[in-house]
Amino acid sequence: DVRCAHWHTLAHALQRLDRDEEALAVSQRTADCLAEQLDRGDVDANLALVAYWLGEIRARLDDRSGAQEAWRLLLGCLERVGQLPQQGEAYTWQGLAKLALRDGARDVARRALQLEEERLGRVESTRAPLEQWYELGWRYEEAGLAEDARRVWGKLAAAQRRVVQAQQRSASPRTRAVGLYNLACYEALAGERDGALQALSQAFEAGFANHQLLDEDRDFRSLRNDPRFAQVTAAALLERARTLAGQPGEAELRYLACRALARAGLVEQALDALEGAVEAGFSQAGRMEHDAALTLLRKEDRFEDLLERARAAAEKAPAGR
Known part of the structure; x- marks a missing residue:
């Protein structure tokens, strides 16, 4: 026809x-x-x-x-x-x-x-199409099918655990670290907070260092307000910052730690991290003023002091820097 x-x-x-x-x-x-x-x-x-x-x-x-x-x-x-x-x-x-x-x-x-x-369930392969399962979730x-999404991500987390186990035997340290980070993502998406935090801690121990990705990764949205997530993340960021003492990158890492702590409501710890960032040369006052993650901190007198110090540092910085 x-x-x-x-x-x-x-x-x-x-x-x-x-x-x-x-x-x-x-x-x-x-x-x-x-x-x-x-x-x-x-x-x-x-x-x-x-x-x-x-x-x-x-x-x-x-x-x-x-x-x-x-x-x-x-x-x-x-x-x-x-x-x-x-x-x-x-x-x-x-x-x-x-x-x-x-x-x-x-x-x-x-x-x-x-x-x-x-x-996807019919795909016969020794390597599951993990990216496709991720996108399906x-x-x-x-x-608007949140339960279906969590169920799919739960399958993905189970598959990634097998991948991580296999990587422990022969993969490079970087590959192992990325594998553990991905496992943390999938566990978080599946609603398994404890599993996500454990995998994330192991990823840091294995050398995971893409801290900007961690700061922005939507996979961890369910954990952003969890103090445990903030503390695990901030500890890794601050440890990395200490290894870079006096070098480019230290201030940014301390600022990212501040963001993680502030989002979880850990105000004093966040201000400590922010002070460390300013002392290390962080001078982006405009970023501090408008960063949504720092909303709770703006009510604090200590924040205003740190903001003024950042402005002063920016004024003293050589042109073009």
């Missing part, structure tokens, strides 16, 4: 001519054709691709209800065909879920993510 392709082509042409109402009407004819063919069990990969582009037309014309129905048609096609269209963004189940969610088709997004999870999270 070539009617689907014909109606689909006409809808695109009308859309390009800014004849939106007519384009929507024609796209409904496309949807009707798709539904008829699905009822007959007459589906193939080309039909799935038409359904995908139908959803795109509806979305561009801001007909969200129509777009949602189009994504449902597409999902029905894909499940029957057993393969994904080879064009457009929806060439993975995760891609389809993202687009369907954009148009409010939450049920389609969830089913697409379940299909992706089933696909975030897609569940974005779809």
